Amino acid sequence: MSTLFTNIKELIQVREHGKDLLRGKQMDELPSIKNAFLWIEDGLIKDYGSMDEFHPHPAEEVYDCTGKIITPGYVDSHTHLVFAGTREKEFEDRIHGLTYEEIAVRGGGILNSAAALGKMTEDELFEQARLRLDEVVAQGTTAIEIKSGYGLSVESELKILRVVSRLRESGTTTHHIIPIKRTFLGAHAFPEKYKNDREGYIKLIIHEMLPKIGEEKLADYIDVFCETNYFTVDEMLRIIEAGSAYGLKAKVHVNQFTSLGAIDAAVKAGAVSVDHLEVMESTDFMALSKAKTIATALPSCSFFLGLDYAPVNEMIDRDIAVSLASDYNPGSTPSGNLNFVFSLACIKMKMTPQRAFNALTVNAAHALEMQDELGSITKGKRANLLIFKNIESIAAVPYNFGQVVIDQVVIDGVFI
């Protein structure tokens, strides 16, 4: 099956190699071809170039893209998309003055979501999560990471990871399969039962959950919420070390409310990414500068909870590799819309559209170790693409916040 797109107004994020992590000044470059063509065969990008050099390619389908911009699809490297029910009550409590942390200390928050999830069957969870997947794919997400973490028991953590694995195999309700990476986040919070027995819960994670996850091959990464009132830096290190015995690399929640030294520890432990980063001290910047570990900012979470935004421009200026993700979850970010993340990155974090788009594509693909397959218009990469409505430039995407500017989403060369 081959498809040809002709007369593309601008083909954006075109990179001959497309596999390098971007940092510093590289984040300011967003290579593109105006008046371009793009040729797809068997779901892969085969050729592209200027219409001036166009020579006919055999194609079953030809689309005239006059007036349209085409880009690679967004990659969402941090979500908690499998959850049971929403948390509007806490949302109202926060409007009345309670903080996210105060709600959590009262037994709300993550524990509230875990209680709801415990009551739901695997099939129910799967159906709900699948509808969310449909929605975010229609909004331009063409690869995604999904965490467990609302189970907090052996049975429920496995249930979530089985749901994620099923989503990975069966895709959207219309059977479009997008790449999904699965992350085990048993260390998301201490369940009520283990409130006074932290060691008992950590042992449960290491000696009960991990071996079963390893046996069933249910995860690709391991995560820990390292934060005051959650897991300490030492506990995080123990858990990610235990995960590495099952081949799970680390992607961790750090510096959301406090800087505890978790970034330095995670970088030294070889974490693929450190995520959140709303609170950054100079030692945190130093630990990440030039490191392979990617700094993933989650601006929708800052927006929803009224937190500071991660200082991404300062990070970029210090040669830190920055990516952006949604953090889709029922507590701190009830939206998986990366167009909105794009807008917030520009409006609130003062990223240029070029920097933000690089963070949502090339560097986000690195945050899922999928840079060989996704993130840019590069020969041999998967044809996961966004076709935008008649807009003038990439800046029109974040500018039109809250509006639908994507015309079509293409997965493996097929329109969804």
Ligand SMILES: N=CN[C@@H](CCC(=O)O)C(=O)O
């Ligand atoms: N901070 C930890 N975990 C989630 C939120 C969890 C929740 O409130 O349900 C996050 O990334 O924001």
Ligand SMILES: [Zn+2]
């Ligand atoms: Zn998260």
